[in-house]
Amino acid sequence: MTKRILLCEISDVPEGRPHQVCAPERDDALALYKVDGELYLTDDLCTHGLVSLSGGELEGKIIHCPLHGGAFDVTTGQATEFPCKRALRTYAVEVEDGKVFGLIN
Numbered sequence: 001m002t003k004r005i006l007l008c009e010i011s012d013v014p015e016g017r018p019h020q021v022c023a024p025e026r027d028d029a030l031a032l033y034k035v036d037g038e039l040y041l042t043d044d045l046c047t048h049g050l051v052s053l054s055g056g057e058l059e060g061k062i063i064h065c066p067l068h069g070g071a072f073d074v075t076t077g078q079a080t081e082f083p084c085k086r087a088l089r090t091y092a093v094e095v096e097d098g099k100v101f102g103l104i105n
C-alpha cells in the first residue's frame with residue numbers, strides 16, 4: 001500500500017545538490033534531487049554499500065557515490081557506473097502548497 005509522506009518544504013531542496021530527508025514513518029533516509037526544476041526521490045543508501053548518497057555529488061541527473069565512485073541516474077534509479085549494479089529504488093513525488101510529499105510503498 002502506498003503512503004503519502006510529508007518530506008520537507010520545496011524551498012529546502014537545492015538545485016544541483018542532493019538533499020537527505022528522514023521521514024518518521026521510515027527507518028532509513030531518502031534522498032531528494034532537483035534536476036532542471038523537477039524533483040526526484042530515491043533511497044539514500046547506495047546499493048553497493050551502506051553509504052549515504054546525499055553525501056555524494058550530483059552532476060545533472062547522475063548522483064555519484066562518495067565511497068567507490070559508483071553512480072546512479074536519479075530519474076530512473078538505474079546504476080550507471082561500476083561498481084554499482086543494482087538499481088536504486090525510486091519513488092513518486094508530489095508538491096502541494098510548497099510542501100514535498102513522497103509516495104512510498
Ligand code: FES
Nearest residue numbers: 046049065068070
Ligand atoms: S558504496 Fe557506493 S559505490 Fe561502493
